[in-house]
Amino acid sequence: MFRGNHPTRVDEKGRLKVPAEFKRRVDELYGPQFFITSKDGKRAELYPMKEWERIEDALAKAPSSGAKKKFLDVTNYYGQVVEMDAQGRLLIPQLLREDATLAGDVAVLGMQTYLVVANDAKHRAQLAENPLTDADIDALGVVGI
Amino acid sequence: MFRGNHPTRVDEKGRLKVPAEFKRRVDELYGPQFFITSKDGKRAELYPMKEWERIEDALAKAPSSGAKKKFLDVTNYYGQVVEMDAQGRLLIPQLLREDATLAGDVAVLGMQTYLVVANDAKHRAQLAENPLTDADIDALGVVGI
DNA sequence: ACCACTTTCTTCCACTTCTTTCCACTAAGA
DNA sequence: TCTTAGTGGAAAGAAGTGGAAGAAAGTGGT
Numbered sequence: 001m002f003r004g005n006h007p008t009r010v011d012e013k014g015r016l017k018v019p020a021e022f023k024r025r026v027d028e029l030y031g032p033q034f035f036i037t038s039k040d041g042k043r044a045e046l047y048p049m050k051e052w053e054r055i056e057d058a059l060a061k062a063p064s065s066g067a068k069k070k071f072l073d074v075t076n077y078y079g080q081v082v083e084m085d086a087q088g089r090l091l092i093p094q095l096l097r098e099d100a101t102l103a104g105d106v107a108v109l110g111m112q113t114y115l116v117v118a119n120d121a122k123h124r125a126q127l128a129e130n131p132l133t134d135a136d137i138d139a140l141g142v143v144g145i
Numbered sequence: 146m147f148r149g150n151h152p153t154r155v156d157e158k159g160r161l162k163v164p165a166e167f168k169r170r171v172d173e174l175y176g177p178q179f180f181i182t183s184k185d186g187k188r189a190e191l192y193p194m195k196e197w198e199r200i201e202d203a204l205a206k207a208p209s210s211g212a213k214k215k216f217l218d219v220t221n222y223y224g225q226v227v228e229m230d231a232q233g234r235l236l237i238p239q240l241l242r243e244d245a246t247l248a249g250d251v252a253v254l255g256m257q258t259y260l261v262v263a264n265d266a267k268h269r270a271q272l273a274e275n276p277l278t279d280a281d282i283d284a285l286g287v288v289g290i
Numbered sequence: 291a292c293c294a295c296t297t298t299c300t301t302c303c304a305c306t307t308c309t310t311t312c313c314a315c316t317a318a319g320a
Numbered sequence: 321t322c323t324t325a326g327t328g329g330a331a332a333g334a335a336g337t338g339g340a341a342g343a344a345a346g347t348g349g350t
């Protein structure tokens with residue numbers, strides 16, 4: 001389970017420093033390979049290879065549909081297999097770097113099974129624009145929040 | 146069950162001293178790990194790790210929804226796993242320290258299953274601005290209040 | 291078609307900065 | 321006075337960063 005925000009940076013070469021905590025977990029649970037992609041072109045999603053393969057398997061079994069084709073189209077357009085080096089850095093494909101403006105300060109968010117990489121300022125602005133309301137929380141119906 | 150207000154301080158390094166009473170309860174009921182996060186960026190919420198995991202599980206089972214996505218986006222943006230040291234202090238992430246102005250005197254409030262950490266003066270002002278009304282209390286439908 | 295040169299990519303080393311942990315002192319309450 | 325809570329700070333270790341050297345891929349010319 002990945003959780004929380006680990007602020008980090010993308011250097012001028014386009015390398016993302018995977019925060020040490022996430023790196024440790026990935027090292028022990030998965031290999032150094034990831035599938036980096038995006039569903040909206042606005043922020044990158046980083047799946048440990050094994051997780052992505054699990055999703056692919058589930059999709060392969062699903063009946064053919066427009067939604068499936070669309071999903072494959074988008075995720076494979078932005079997608080690429082990337083590998084962490086010994087220093088815990090990985091090269092973000094140029095296309096994603098441009099579309100998701102991944103340079104300088106970025107937020108790496110744990111989203112349970114995968115990680116989200118977002119431009120910090122943009123993500124912040126998006127949260128401010130669309131805040132979490134009491135009604136949202138009530139809608140979840142979870143006790144003790 | 147956490148209850149009451151235990152005023153404490155955040156030092157210049159951003160370390161929150163967990164009041165001894167809360168520390169004792171946490172030590173016996175839970176481990177030293179917490180998930181610290183925020184829903185509005187204005188005050189921090191401190192969940193014993195086990196409590197937070199319970200919420201995560203409940204969320205994982207809930208059907209996909211906008212409210213759920215928003216909730217994960219916000220809580221993981223502000224969130225971080227933190228650990229108390231032997232002296233009962235824990236480091237508040239920079240982002241939260243800034244947004245929620247957690248420095249100097251703060252109030253630690255027991256909110257049943259979790260703790261709230263708020264800038265004392267700000268919290269006071271907010272209560273004054275938005276007081277508890279008879280209508281609020283009636284809406285609870287609890288006998289004997 | 292092959293060779294050589296150029297350019298880009300990748301990996302690894304070494305330095306710097308920040309974080310974390312732990313020790314010791316101060317203050318307050320019993 | 322003794323014990324427990326709270327505070328500050330220094331030292332050791334870990335994390336982050338830049339860059340240089342080696343490898344690989346691409347390009348052009350003979």
